[in-house]
Amino acid sequence: MAEFKEFKIKWGMVIDIDKCTGCGACMVACQAENNLPPAEDASNKLRSMNWLTVYRLTNHKPFPDHEVAYLPRPCMQCGKPSCVSVCPVIATDKREEGGIVSQIPPRCIGCRYCMASCPYHARYFNWYDPKWPGDLAQVLTPDVSARMRGVVEKCSFCHHRFMKAQEAAVANGRDPMDLRDGDYITACTEACPNGAITFGDLNNPKHKVHELSKSPYAFRLLERLGTDPQVYYLSKREWVRREGDNYLENEKTGENKRQG
Amino acid sequence: MDYSKPFDAGLFPEGCERCSLTKFLAWMSFLGVIFLWGLYAAIRVLGFGLGETGMDDYFGFGLWITFDLAVIALGAGAFFTGALRYILNIDELKNIVNLAAVIGFLCYTGAMLILVLDIGQPIRCWFGYWYPNVHSMLTEVIFCITCYCVVLILEYVPLVLENRKLMQIRFVRILAHNFHVYMPIFAGIGAFLSTFHQGSLGGMYGVLFGRPYLFREGFFIWPWTFFLFVLSAVASGPMFTVLVCTAMEKLSGRKLVSWDVKQLMGRIAGTMLIVYTFFKCLDSWYWAADTLLAQGLTFDDMFYGYIYGKWLFWAEHLLLIVPMFVLMVKKLRENPMIFYSMMILVCASITLNRYLLTVQGLAMPVMPFDVWHTYAPNWVEWACCALVFAYATMVLSVTYRYTPIFPQEAELNKK
Numbered sequence: 001m002a003e004f005k006e007f008k009i010k011w012g013m014v015i016d017i018d019k020c021t022g023c024g025a026c027m028v029a030c031q032a033e034n035n036l037p038p039a040e041d042a043s044n045k046l047r048s049m050n051w052l053t054v055y056r057l058t059n060h061k062p063f064p065d066h067e068v069a070y071l072p073r074p075c076m077q078c079g080k081p082s083c084v085s086v087c088p089v090i091a092t093d094k095r096e097e098g099g100i101v102s103q104i105p106p107r108c109i110g111c112r113y114c115m116a117s118c119p120y121h122a123r124y125f126n127w128y129d130p131k132w133p134g135d136l137a138q139v140l141t142p143d144v145s146a147r148m149r150g151v152v153e154k155c156s157f158c159h160h161r162f163m164k165a166q167e168a169a170v171a172n173g174r175d176p177m178d179l180r181d182g183d184y185i186t187a188c189t190e191a192c193p194n195g196a197i198t199f200g201d202l203n204n205p206k207h208k209v210h211e212l213s214k215s216p217y218a219f220r221l222l223e224r225l226g227t228d229p230q231v232y233y234l235s236k237r238e239w240v241r242r243e244g245d246n247y248l249e250n251e252k253t254g255e256n257k258r259q260g
Numbered sequence: 261m262d263y264s265k266p267f268d269a270g271l272f273p274e275g276c277e278r279c280s281l282t283k284f285l286a287w288m289s290f291l292g293v294i295f296l297w298g299l300y301a302a303i304r305v306l307g308f309g310l311g312e313t314g315m316d317d318y319f320g321f322g323l324w325i326t327f328d329l330a331v332i333a334l335g336a337g338a339f340f341t342g343a344l345r346y347i348l349n350i351d352e353l354k355n356i357v358n359l360a361a362v363i364g365f366l367c368y369t370g371a372m373l374i375l376v377l378d379i380g381q382p383i384r385c386w387f388g389y390w391y392p393n394v395h396s397m398l399t400e401v402i403f404c405i406t407c408y409c410v411v412l413i414l415e416y417v418p419l420v421l422e423n424r425k426l427m428q429i430r431f432v433r434i435l436a437h438n439f440h441v442y443m444p445i446f447a448g449i450g451a452f453l454s455t456f457h458q459g460s461l462g463g464m465y466g467v468l469f470g471r472p473y474l475f476r477e478g479f480f481i482w483p484w485t486f487f488l489f490v491l492s493a494v495a496s497g498p499m500f501t502v503l504v505c506t507a508m509e510k511l512s513g514r515k516l517v518s519w520d521v522k523q524l525m526g527r528i529a530g531t532m533l534i535v536y537t538f539f540k541c542l543d544s545w546y547w548a549a550d551t552l553l554a555q556g557l558t559f560d561d562m563f564y565g566y567i568y569g570k571w572l573f574w575a576e577h578l579l580l581i582v583p584m585f586v587l588m589v590k591k592l593r594e595n596p597m598i599f600y601s602m603m604i605l606v607c608a609s610i611t612l613n614r615y616l617l618t619v620q621g622l623a624m625p626v627m628p629f630d631v632w633h634t635y636a637p638n639w640v641e642w643a644c645c646a647l648v649f650a651y652a653t654m655v656l657s658v659t660y661r662y663t664p665i666f667p668q669e670a671e672l673n674k675k
Contacts, residue, residue: 044316046316046317046318046319046633047311047316047317055627055629055630056629057629071629082468082469082470085393085395085396085467086395086396086397086398086464086467086468087393087396087398088387088388088392088393088396088398088399088401088402089384089387089388089390089391089392089393090391090392090393091391107387107391108380108381108384109379109380109381109384109385109387109388110310110379110380110381110384111378111379111380111398112320112321112380113320113396113398113464115317115320116320116321116468116471116621116622117468117470117471118470119470119471119626119627120470120626120627121317121318121627121630123317124317125310125317125320125380126309126380127309127310127311127315127316128308128309128311129309148381149309149380150309150310150379150380150381151380151381152380221627222470222626222627224554224555224556225469225470225472225555225626226469227469227470242628243628243629244628245556245628246472246555246556246557246561246626246628247556248553248556248557248558251556
């Protein structure tokens with residue numbers, strides 16, 4: 001059964017929805033950074049590979065009260081991941097160095113049980129052999145291995161950047177387990193033109209995310225299920241926060257949060 | 261040589277008649293065409309990838325998993341009838357236990373075949389043994405299903421050895437005898453393995469706490485679906501065995517198993533059906549009235565339009581409740597038409613249950629801003645299921661033609 005795992009470092013993300021314009025730069029940056037192959041038929045969104053997907057939210061009210069918001073959804077790197085406990089071959093695990101949920105493509109048998117378990121749809125399957133038309137293969141990120149057909153893949157919080165940051169810290173004589181704020185950030189964080197995404201160690205008071213995650217406007221997706229996500233969202237709009245979880249009609253937003 | 265008998269009459273079981281070889285080959289050719297169609301689809305999947313199917317990232321499970329779960333439940337007649345015959349010594353069941361074992365063998369090998377296609381990296385199928393995750397219900401399924409498949413092969417082999425010509429070989433005769441001596445051990449191991457993997461298949465869904473449609477509380481590490489799957493399998497398995505037997509009787513035009521034995525199977529399965537229906541209804545009520553509400557959802561949130569409508573939920577339950585009450589009335593269950601019809605309804609309910617857990621469970625959007633998507637299997641998925649159907653029917657046809665799987669057949673068809 002799934003259980004909580006607490007680590008000294010907990011890499012997390014805080015996404016300010018009120019700053020997000022839905023431009024999709026984070027999605028593009030993620031695809032380029034992590035060697036996601038272009039889809040042959042990108043009109044089929046249920047087979048398009050996007051480790052990070054931007055969802056469009058509305059308050060369901062007619063004009064002139066109608067409002068929209070955009071919610072980028074990477075892997076939540078759950079504290080209690082529904083996917084890790086179900087994988088029959090330990091192809092995915094909660095890593096001790098920062099609590100990132102890893103995925104090992106050469107270990108994966110492609111049963112897709114982890115995909116069935118994930119309520120965030122953060123996992124993707126390689127339905128065909130990946131193809132990079134023309135010279136696209138020449139611009140692949142050398143630090144990220146390309147995945148083969150028949151395996152599941154997901155957002156890794158650009159784990160290779162974490163390793164690079166650790167190497168740089170060692171080279172500069174610093175503790176690789178005590179990175180400074182900004183030493184390690186994900187490609188989507190770097191690409192966001194509005195600075196809507198903040199990345200860092202949620203456990204480290206010196207990191208900005210530590211404070212942001214404690215904001216009264218912070219919420220996490222589907223907290224009631226008890227997955228304990230490491231991705232937080234911020235919004236001053238109550239209806240946006242309410243869209244983050246399922247509520248009965250008589251329940252107030254933010255009620256019934258559960259830690260597993 | 262007696263030219264009035266089929267060319268291969270020397271291989272038939274003692275005292276049993278069979279159709280002409282030409283007729284038999286025509287039947288096999290018909291099945292062979294279906295088999296080849298399925299084989300073409302399977303080769304496409306293995307050659308090009310699972311993109312050939314109708315599945316996608318929202319519906320990682322589809323027709324194939326539904327098919328697997330259904331045939332594994334319906335094939336449960338093998339372990340349950342075997343356990344009743346060899347462990348509890350219900351002697352009358354010897355007349356149908358061979359067929360139950362053959363059906364179990366075919367259902368499980370068929371399911372394994374589909375699983376080979378369904379996993380993205382079939383060449384890594386041994387990873388389940390090499391890198392097992394002891395926390396995963398699927399690991400238990402992989403272990404038990406493969407082990408039980410071996411047990412079913414061991415139960416099937418002695419039936420093949422019973423062939424009249426093969427039995428003339430001394431070694432085969434002794435081997436077959438020894439297999440029969442140790443059959444209670446196989447039956448015991450089979451009962452243990454099968455109970456666990458039937459349960460684990462249900463547990464696979466119940467543990468998914470991120471999927472409100474599927475998540476169930478339970479006892480210790482086992483969600484309620486674990487126990488429901490075991491009960492549903494022992495209720496529907498013997499019924500499916502009786503239905504296959506009856507279908508074989510209709511096709512061959514011969515009596516194969518006496519009505520008394522079928523009624524006994526019906527009474528056993530019917531008793532299990534009462535237990536299953538009671539707990540299934542209790543589970544559904546608790547899920548709707550408590551589990552869902554704790555997740556901020558209501559019963560209505562679980563359904564969408566016609567394709568995932570409430571009618572499916574009620575149909576699943578009614579297809580259990582109606583047969584349960586009908587089969588309780590002696591006068592009604594002694595009418596063959598009603599008896600078989602009710603069994604078909606129960607098997608349909610179990611199949612529907614597997615479909616709803618597999619497809620509707622994934623269709624239901626959990627994030628409030630997500631939307632319902634629908635899934636329809638494409639021809640490749642249907643063809644691969646047809647491949648298994650054709651394979652199973654061909655093997656069953658050959659087994660029936662050349663081996664004495666029905667001890668009562670000669671007696672029941674005496675002219």
